[in-house]
Amino acid sequence: MRRSERNKSKKRNVVLFSALGAVLLALLFLPKDALLMGNEEEPVKEKVSKEPKHKVVKLQPDNESAYEEDEKEAKESAEEETTEKQEPSKEIGIDPDKEADKKEAAEKAKKAEEAEKKKQQASGGEPVLNKPIGTSQKGPHTSSYDEGSVDWNEKLKAIRLATGLDENMTVWKIANGGGPQKSVAEVSPNKQPNERYTVNLEWVDQKGWMVTSVQK
Known part of the structure; x- marks a missing residue:
C-alpha cells in the first residue's frame, strides 16, 4: 500500500x-512580437502624434491684417494727395478781385515801360532823369517795398530808364530815401557786381516815380 502511494506521488x-518544463520551453521559443502584441497600439499612437502627415508652409505673415491696414491707409493717402492736386489752392487773406487788379496794373505798367523804351531808343537812348515815368496807380500814394507790387515794379522801371540797364539787372536794395515819397536804390548790371549805381527817386502825384540822380 505504501509503495503504491509512493509511485503515484512520483508520477505526479x-x-x-514535465508541464513546467514545457511552459518554460514555450516561453523561450515564443516570438518577441507576440509578447508586445498587447502594447502595440500605444507606440503607434505616439509615432502618429510626433510625426505630422504633411508639411505646412506659411505664405503670409502672422500680422497679415496689419499689412492690409497699412495698404489701405497708403491708398487713402494717395487719393487725398490726388484730390489736393486737383483742387485749386486757396490762400488765406488773398482777395481774387484785388489780385486781378494788381495783375492788370502790372500789365499796363509793362506796356507803358515798353512804350517808354521805344521813345528812348528813338531819341538815341538818353537816360530819363527828372521826369516822371507815369503810373497806373490811382488815389493817395503809399510807397511800397514789397517785391512784385505795382509800386515796386514802377520803381524798377524808373531805375532802368535812368541807368539804361535791362530787366536782368541785379537789385541790391530799394529803401526809404529820406521821406515817405522818396526812395534810394542800389543796382548793377547782370553778373557785374562791382559796377553799382546809386539811384535816388521821388514820387510825383498822379505822374509816377521820377529819378532825380544817378551815381556810379
Whole structure:
C-alpha cells in the first residue's frame, strides 16, 4: 500500500515538472512580437502624434491684417494727395478781385515801360532823369517795398530808364530815401557786381516815380 502511494506521488511530480518544463520551453521559443502584441497600439499612437502627415508652409505673415491696414491707409493717402492736386489752392487773406487788379496794373505798367523804351531808343537812348515815368496807380500814394507790387515794379522801371540797364539787372536794395515819397536804390548790371549805381527817386502825384540822380 505504501509503495503504491509512493509511485503515484512520483508520477505526479514527474507530470508537474514535465508541464513546467514545457511552459518554460514555450516561453523561450515564443516570438518577441507576440509578447508586445498587447502594447502595440500605444507606440503607434505616439509615432502618429510626433510625426505630422504633411508639411505646412506659411505664405503670409502672422500680422497679415496689419499689412492690409497699412495698404489701405497708403491708398487713402494717395487719393487725398490726388484730390489736393486737383483742387485749386486757396490762400488765406488773398482777395481774387484785388489780385486781378494788381495783375492788370502790372500789365499796363509793362506796356507803358515798353512804350517808354521805344521813345528812348528813338531819341538815341538818353537816360530819363527828372521826369516822371507815369503810373497806373490811382488815389493817395503809399510807397511800397514789397517785391512784385505795382509800386515796386514802377520803381524798377524808373531805375532802368535812368541807368539804361535791362530787366536782368541785379537789385541790391530799394529803401526809404529820406521821406515817405522818396526812395534810394542800389543796382548793377547782370553778373557785374562791382559796377553799382546809386539811384535816388521821388514820387510825383498822379505822374509816377521820377529819378532825380544817378551815381556810379
